[in-house]
Amino acid sequence: xxxxxxxxxxxxxxxxxxxxxxxxxxxxxxxxxxxxxxxxxxxxxxxxxxxxxxxxxxxxxxxxxxxxxxxxxxxxxxxxxxxxxxxxxxxxxxxxxxxxxxxxxxxxxxxxxxxxxxxxxxxxxxxxxxxxxxxxxxxxxxxxxxxxxxxxxxxxxxxxxxxxxxxxxxxxxxxxxxxxxxxxxxxxxxxxxxxxxxxxxxxxxxxxxxxxxxxxxxxxxxxxxxxxxxxxxxxxxxxxxxxxxxxxxxxxxxxxxxxxxxxxxxxxxxxxxxxxxxxxxxxxxxxxxxxxxxxxxxxxxxxxxxxxxxxxxxxxxxxxxxxxxxxxxxxxxxxxxxxxxxxxxxxxxxxxxxxxxxxxxxxxxxxxxxxxxxxx
Amino acid sequence: xxxxxxxxxxxxxxxxxxxxxxxxxxxxxxxxxxxxxxxxxxxxxxxxxxxxxxxxxxxxxxxxxxxxxxxxxxxxxxxxxxxxxxxxxxxxxxxxxxxxxxxxxxxxxxxxxxxxxxxxxxxxxxxxxxxxxxxxxxxxxxxxxxxxxxxxxxxxxxxxxxxxxxxxxxxxxxxxxxxxxxxxxxxxxxxxxxxxxxxxxxxxxxxxxxxxxxxxxxxxxxxxxxxxxxxxxxxxxxxxxxxxxxxxxxxxxxxxxxxxxxxxxxxxxxxxxxxxxxxxxxxxxxxxxxxxxxxxxxxxxxxxxxxxxxxxxxxxxxxxxxxxxxxxxxxxxxxxxxxxxxxxxxxxxxxxxxxxxxxxxxxxxxxxxxxxxxxxxxxxxxxxxxxxxxxxxxxxxxxxxxxxxxxxxxxxxxxxxxxxxxxxxxxxxxxxxxxxxxxxxxxxxxxxxxxxxxxxxxxxxxxxxxxxxxxxxxxxxxxxxxxxxxxxxxxxxxxxxxxxxxxxxxxxxxxxxxxxxxxxxxxxxxxxxxxxxxxxxxxxxxxxxxxxxxxxxxxxxxxxxxxxxxxxxxxxxxxxxxxxxxxx
Numbered sequence: 001x002x003x004x005x006x007x008x009x010x011x012x013x014x015x016x017x018x019x020x021x022x023x024x025x026x027x028x029x030x031x032x033x034x035x036x037x038x039x040x041x042x043x044x045x046x047x048x049x050x051x052x053x054x055x056x057x058x059x060x061x062x063x064x065x066x067x068x069x070x071x072x073x074x075x076x077x078x079x080x081x082x083x084x085x086x087x088x089x090x091x092x093x094x095x096x097x098x099x100x101x102x103x104x105x106x107x108x109x110x111x112x113x114x115x116x117x118x119x120x121x122x123x124x125x126x127x128x129x130x131x132x133x134x135x136x137x138x139x140x141x142x143x144x145x146x147x148x149x150x151x152x153x154x155x156x157x158x159x160x161x162x163x164x165x166x167x168x169x170x171x172x173x174x175x176x177x178x179x180x181x182x183x184x185x186x187x188x189x190x191x192x193x194x195x196x197x198x199x200x201x202x203x204x205x206x207x208x209x210x211x212x213x214x215x216x217x218x219x220x221x222x223x224x225x226x227x228x229x230x231x232x233x234x235x236x237x238x239x240x241x242x243x244x245x246x247x248x249x250x251x252x253x254x255x256x257x258x259x260x261x262x263x264x265x266x267x268x269x270x271x272x273x274x275x276x277x278x279x280x281x282x283x284x285x286x287x288x289x290x291x292x293x294x295x296x297x298x299x300x301x302x303x304x305x306x307x308x309x310x311x312x313x314x315x316x317x318x319x320x321x322x323x324x325x326x327x328x329x330x331x332x333x334x335x336x337x338x339x340x341x342x343x344x345x346x347x348x349x350x351x352x353x354x355x356x357x358x359x360x361x362x363x364x365x366x367x368x369x370x371x372x373x374x375x376x
Numbered sequence: 377x378x379x380x381x382x383x384x385x386x387x388x389x390x391x392x393x394x395x396x397x398x399x400x401x402x403x404x405x406x407x408x409x410x411x412x413x414x415x416x417x418x419x420x421x422x423x424x425x426x427x428x429x430x431x432x433x434x435x436x437x438x439x440x441x442x443x444x445x446x447x448x449x450x451x452x453x454x455x456x457x458x459x460x461x462x463x464x465x466x467x468x469x470x471x472x473x474x475x476x477x478x479x480x481x482x483x484x485x486x487x488x489x490x491x492x493x494x495x496x497x498x499x500x501x502x503x504x505x506x507x508x509x510x511x512x513x514x515x516x517x518x519x520x521x522x523x524x525x526x527x528x529x530x531x532x533x534x535x536x537x538x539x540x541x542x543x544x545x546x547x548x549x550x551x552x553x554x555x556x557x558x559x560x561x562x563x564x565x566x567x568x569x570x571x572x573x574x575x576x577x578x579x580x581x582x583x584x585x586x587x588x589x590x591x592x593x594x595x596x597x598x599x600x601x602x603x604x605x606x607x608x609x610x611x612x613x614x615x616x617x618x619x620x621x622x623x624x625x626x627x628x629x630x631x632x633x634x635x636x637x638x639x640x641x642x643x644x645x646x647x648x649x650x651x652x653x654x655x656x657x658x659x660x661x662x663x664x665x666x667x668x669x670x671x672x673x674x675x676x677x678x679x680x681x682x683x684x685x686x687x688x689x690x691x692x693x694x695x696x697x698x699x700x701x702x703x704x705x706x707x708x709x710x711x712x713x714x715x716x717x718x719x720x721x722x723x724x725x726x727x728x729x730x731x732x733x734x735x736x737x738x739x740x741x742x743x744x745x746x747x748x749x750x751x752x753x754x755x756x757x758x759x760x761x762x763x764x765x766x767x768x769x770x771x772x773x774x775x776x777x778x779x780x781x782x783x784x785x786x787x788x789x790x791x792x793x794x795x796x797x798x799x800x801x802x803x804x805x806x807x808x809x810x811x812x813x814x815x816x817x818x819x820x821x822x823x824x825x826x827x828x829x830x831x832x833x834x835x836x837x838x839x840x841x842x843x844x845x846x847x848x849x850x851x852x853x854x855x856x857x858x859x860x861x862x863x864x865x866x867x868x869x870x871x872x873x874x875x876x877x878x879x880x881x882x883x884x885x886x887x888x889x890x891x892x893x894x895x896x897x898x899x900x901x902x903x904x905x906x907x908x909x910x911x912x913x914x915x916x917x918x919x920x921x922x923x924x925x926x927x928x929x930x931x932x933x934x935x936x937x938x939x940x941x942x943x944x945x946x947x948x949x950x951x952x953x954x955x956x957x958x959x960x
Contacts, residue, residue, distance in 0.1 A: 192686070193683065194679060194683070198679060201431070201675075202432075202676055202679060202680070203436075204431075204435065204436035204676075205432040205668075205680075206668075207676075208432075208676070208680070211680075211683075351436075351437060355436050355437055357439075358439070
């Protein structure tokens with residue numbers, strides 16, 4: 001860890017220079033430092049961020065971090081930017097939301113040199129995974145929506161393919177899926193055996209869409225969930241035997257609550273989670289400094305000691321080690337590990353950014369003909 | 377024989393090896409260029425399809441349904457307008473296709489014209505980009521061949537090398553586009569070269585390899601069709617696969633006839649050729665408002681056709697018929713583009729239809745994909761005249777031995793039946809229509825392509841009809857010939873007379889009569905554009921020493937001696953033999 005400490009020290013120095021202040025000591029001596037407000041997702045995810053990112057940032061810069069909860073939608077951001085007074089400095093949002101928000105002009109463009117180079121000097125553009133840099137956002141980690149199942153539900157067999165989610169003859173029992181078209185449509189069409197490379201091209205046809213919706217409509221005993229914390233609960237309580245959900249939440253349930261569940265990695269849908277800065281943010285300078293700090297190799301690797309999200313830097317992915325509290329090998333639990341990612345789907349966010357409303361309409365019309373309140 | 381056996385010394389020993397290796401390196405370089413061109417072409421088509429609202433993805437991502445409908449009609453029509461204008465700059469007023477490549481190689485003419493090649497590629501790009509129901513592999517093959525021919529010309533290589541570099545370009549294009557190097561190699565041999573020589577094989581293989589490497593590294597696309605561990609077919613199902621082959625040959629025939637038929641009808645339309653593609657494009661767009669499956673290459677349709685239950689039987693019939701009609705319309709009315717991709721779609725739909733029928737009758741649902749693939753090869757193999765290539769494409773793209781053997785059952789019947797009923801391939805039928813018959817092999821094609829004008833001699837003795845026999849009888853004999861040709865004052869050919877007949881007249885005491893009174897030897901005459909093949913045919917009926925060559929007004933141009941024709945025949949045969957059986 002000595003090496004880590006030294007790296008951190010250097011980082012702090014860089015940050016201090018970037019902020020134009022005389023370093024951590026100087027900042028600390030100032031009487032009032034306005035806190036930086038980060039909008040994040042709560043739960044185990046936020047706890048991990050607090051330990052790996054927020055506390056070290058405050059320690060390094062003296063800037064306290066305040067966390068606000070994010071509901072996933074753009075309406076609050078839209079309203080706040082229209083008022084020219086958003087209460088947040090940094091947003092933790094999915095890339096598809098970031099792209100949509102950027103198109104609407106709700107986000108500050110990020111400077112090209114926002115990310116620090118890797119510890120060995122590799123430039124950031126080479127060290128980050130493909131398409132990590134957006135005009136207004138920077139991918140910091142990759143998370144996956146996966147299917148988890150109760151390990152005691154199917155004696156003598158276990159699901160191995162995403163098609164098993166829809167095979168209620170071999171894998172009987174209730175299911176829980178998120179009440180959104182995304183991910184569900186992908187899995188439904190994958191279950192017909194289409195190659196994942198062609199998924200969005202085929203979902204773009206009337207035929208593909210109706211095949212997928214038919215498959216979803218054919219599921220019996222289906223529960224729809226909306227809050228990310230719901231699927232582990234439903235599985236633990238035995239209300240469903242298979243549920244979709246975020247891999248980090250399932251990991252948390254397995255490790256911290258000994259839940260008898262396992263993850264089906266086949267067909268996992270990967271998404272980029274990004275940092276962004278809202279337009280008219282109160283402290284844009286500090287926000288940029290925070291993003292630079294939080295996306296440094298050291299911090300990304302540290303985050304994977306608390307929550308199994310794939311780092312967006314190759315240099316950080318190589319440093320993934322064990323879980324901080326249990327000593328579990330985290331490499332097996334991050335979505336981007338080669339074993340888990342073999343048949344992963346990368347969510348086509350450009351596609352969703354342009355089709356969200358229409359796809360949502362089709363989804364509602366096919367599965368919820370009676371109400372029109374489904375959010376996406 | 378001695379000439380061929382002695383051979384060119386540079387073809388043997390160390391120098392021969394160096395020459396041969398040089399050819400392999402050249403093949404690899406041309407393969408790389410053709411592969412890059414193919415990758416660029418494919419990417420440009422995809423980009424245009426997204427931009428012009430042709431691809432389902434582009435259409436889905438476009439939010440305004442009214443404008444989408446307008447674009448569906450306007451884009452293919454506008455594409456047709458552009459294509460029509462492009463074709464005006466090509467001497468033949470039509471895009472060049474793999475048929476032109478085959479003709480160039482089979483007649484050993486080589487030397488594909490670069491300007492027509494570039495314009496044809498552009499025409500294919502615009503046609504495909506604007507959503508015409510045409511294929512992309514035809515333009516890719518022609519582009520690769522043109523690049524290969526240009527390479528040979530640049531290095532001032534001979535015709536034989538020109539043919540090999542053309543084949544290299546072709547094999548790289550197929551290897552890249554399908555990401556199937558073996559299929560590329562076999563396609564170049566089966567369709568373009570039509571013979572197997574080690575000398576050609578190595579450069580062609582090198583080109584395919586380079587294409588494959590480029591495809592796997594640059595073109596990160598999904599396989600054309602993807603099959604996950606299919607169930608094994610039951611033994612009786614092979615009978616069904618055979619039957620699919622038989623019926624598939626008829627579907628292939630209908631497809632080829634439809635393309636040629638629309639082409640003939642189009643010529644009778646009161647619309648000038650440059651405007652026809654626009655008309656076809658607009659018609660296609662209007663129909664696509666109801667059935668968007670017929671737009672473009674139809675890769676999504678092909679994919680769904682391999683999935684059991686994605687189409688109902690009636691739907692399959694409708695989409696199949698419309699896709700066939702749309703392709704015939706687009707190609708017949710003059711869009712640029714290939715015949716292979718639409719044939720893949722039509723064949724797969726046909727196979728899916730068979731699979732659906734079998735499933736309804738027997739409940740064998742788990743082998744559905746076999747029927748789709750069998751239908752696909754049963755229709756495509758006869759159209760492009762390449763049963764082995766079709767099989768290899770299935771094998772290389774699916775990696776499934778079971779699927780390949782099933783496809784083999786279908787090809788076994790499809791290709792010979794279609795060849796008997798319609799012709800070896802659509803290309804061969806088109807070439808026969810242009811006067812090049814490839815059904816008797818390359819030996820005949822070369823002789824059919826060789827023009828008599830090159831063999832013509834002016835040494836033949838001519839006589840005026842009014843010349844007295846006494847005077848006439850001296851002239852041929854003096855020049856060492858046994859016959860003479862009677863040509864009148866206006867230069868028109870009248871007859872051939874032999875020295876023997878003139879002698880007989882003199883013996884009979886009619887030495888003062890004019891030559892025109894001499895009995896004529898019935899002798900065919902040929903035009904300067906007649907082929908060596910035609911001359912060979914006439915030689916069987918001729919007992920003289922030469923055949924007179926006249927133009928269409930009967931003006932005497934010269935003669936071709938029998939010996940010259942025989943020499944030419946031997947020379948062409950020797951060249952072919954060296955090319956086809958040589959090793960280096």
